[in-house]
Amino acid sequence: MQALSDASNLPQGQQDKRIRLQQLQQPASLNQIVDRAGIRGLIDSADGQMPAPEVDDPRQAHRQLSADLAVAAIRNSFMASLAEALSAEGVLRRCLLPITVTVQVSFATGDSFLRMLLNMPNVQQPVAMLLLHKLPEYSRAECDDRDGNGSSSNESSIPSLILGQLSW
Secondary structure (H helix, E strand, O other): OOOOOOOOOOOHHHHHHHHHHHHHOOOOOHHHHHHHHOOEOOOOOOOOOOOOOEEOOHHHHHHHHHHHOOOHHHHHHHHHHHHHHOOOHHHHHHHHOEOEEOOOOOOOOOOEHHHHHHOOHHHHHHHHHHHHHHHHHHHHHHHHHOOOOOOOOOOOOHHHHHHHHHOO
């Protein structure tokens, strides 16, 4: 009898399930989960190489994120790596901007990555708290950066983007 660790003799569907179970048993980082969801240019391209984060199918990305984040161990690991990644202003801004859909589809919502997460009940509260904790930090910075006529020099300021994500 062949060992259970060798899944090569199983039908393709069962092999896929076995691989998925193995992935779920290991805590995943933000990059791994974003990659599995098919979102490109969110974290690694924060240096400006790609104009905006991209995805082929936003509904599939949402389904994959929901499936991955349904497991508590993965969700906790993900939230820790998300909090670390959002400490960089460039990454935070990219996560707040709408994701570009690269394939012509009629169901593109214009949601950002963080808005996509806020629409998932199992991570909604921790993501909202993370954003609310960022708000005072960037609000103070924006007040310091205001020009003489009382308006902000940047129309898409991070506080405005954060508040836009939280209104629904």
